[in-house]
Amino acid sequence: MIPDLSVGIGKIKFSNPVLVASGTFGYGEEYGSIIDLNKLGGIITKSITFNPREGHPPPRTCETPSGMLNAIGLTNVGVKRFIKEKLPFLRRLRTRIIVNVAGSTVEEYVEVVRKLEGKKGIDLLEINISCPNVKEGGIAFGSKPESAYKCIKAVKENTSFPVIAKLSPNVSDIAEIALVVEEAGADAVSLINTLVGMAIDFENKKPRLSNVTGGLSGPAVKPVALAMVWKTAQKVKIPIIGLGGIMNTQDALEFLLAGASMIQIGTGNFVDPECSVKIVEGLKKYCEEKRIKRIGNLVGKLKTK
């Protein structure tokens, strides 16, 4: 028996539920000589803004126990150069391409989305309303239900691509945000973006990041991510894409059980560039061994009583 790993968001079919997370996979080409990109369920690009962004001054990253902090500052080439220089490579792949979009204002999100509209090679958009490192944008939209609703609603009205809303864990109730973006028309939610964190070089009395605070990722955040996915799965009907510290097949399975129908690999790509494709293989093997016909049959099957 060959298990069916395929999953879907709206009308879009994915060959398997494994995606690579925005910001950890560049524009795809960087990993092209190391792994077979076509084996992935999909690739999510770095956040794209309307104008190019230089990003924050160094130091931008710092390792912490079983995790890392980053404050890159949404470095990217801007939407025009993305379409011209980066999309042609992605277009040639047989995997799904998800463009992550960020902005400082609702208008900027809309402008980026309009530029991307109808471009060949793009399958979905992921809307970053949760970047913890950029004051004016990102998280400003994701931390309040009203602004999250407004942003996703505006994006939906200006695109024909299915829309994933990427949510922040730095809120009092992530499930509430998930509910309002579902109401605004989001086709899926992805969670969690990084948790706000900080590291200090006590000898020099200095923060380790130039931005002082950054986003925490890696195995250290996995329990938080699992709890938030599980909580959100109790509330929304749209598919949930789980991420946060997934390093291997077992981690991926835990997210599926908690209620995610797809997963993303982020920091895991840095630790082992083959992590994502190994998980695709691992999920297949697991389903074969356990005689699970469809990977979807595992989603939300956590036994809580």
Add this chain to the structure above:
Amino acid sequence: MRTKKIMIHKDEGLILSVESLNEKLFKLKIYSPVFSLMAMPGNFCHLKVNEESFPLLRRAFSFHRVEKDKGTFELLFKVVGLGTELLSRKNPGEKIDLLAPLGNFFSFPRKDEKIVLSAGGMGIAPLLFFLNYLLEKKFNPERITLFFGVKKEKELILLDELSAMRIKIHLATEDGTIGFKGRITELFYQELKERRVKLKNTMFYACGPTPMLKKISDISKKHNLYCQISLENHMPCGIGACFGCVVKTINGYKRVCKDGPVFDAREVILD
């Protein structure tokens, strides 16, 4: 600095030896025919020191010595934290997860040029590979000058090997036990100002701690030296995907792992 379309690979290397040079300095010898063939002077490899999630990220080390015929390469490292501590305790026969060859590499001088290299402490690591590479390619050792500076005498490693190369060597120790008393950049600048180091027809190279490279960068800007410096930084991905290891340059932020690690010293802005 040069780049060529290189295919980055993952390989499992076999540790042949871990040699302690002094209490903090170690030399790791790895069997990996593919990387011993591909590595160029200035390239680095990104390795995972253990299979655990702590320490989590890979560590970057420049190639220090490469023996293509034996399929081996060596890395030189100083124990500065948990990652390098664990690496120093590796045993022969253990496997190690490698990602290489990464980054660009030094560009080579013409046969009629002179070269001047400055190494500060561990900065000797990639420069030794470069020296051996040039000598193998029959570059005249009389055209090579090496400035090598360390804090204390016991950090002056590889002296026998360097002496056997019959290149011109200037040594500096900060405590003055051997050679010039002071920093290598002071000695370098003194020789430059007194015109014992000629600018004409000369290529400059440097590797060492950031304060040293900042001095070299300042000197290069002031005297318009074409000096290639090899930088280091924490690199989460090592392949240009995360933009976490950038350095400020006159042309904006550049990724040390992908646009470097070798940069024109006049281009970078170090603090």
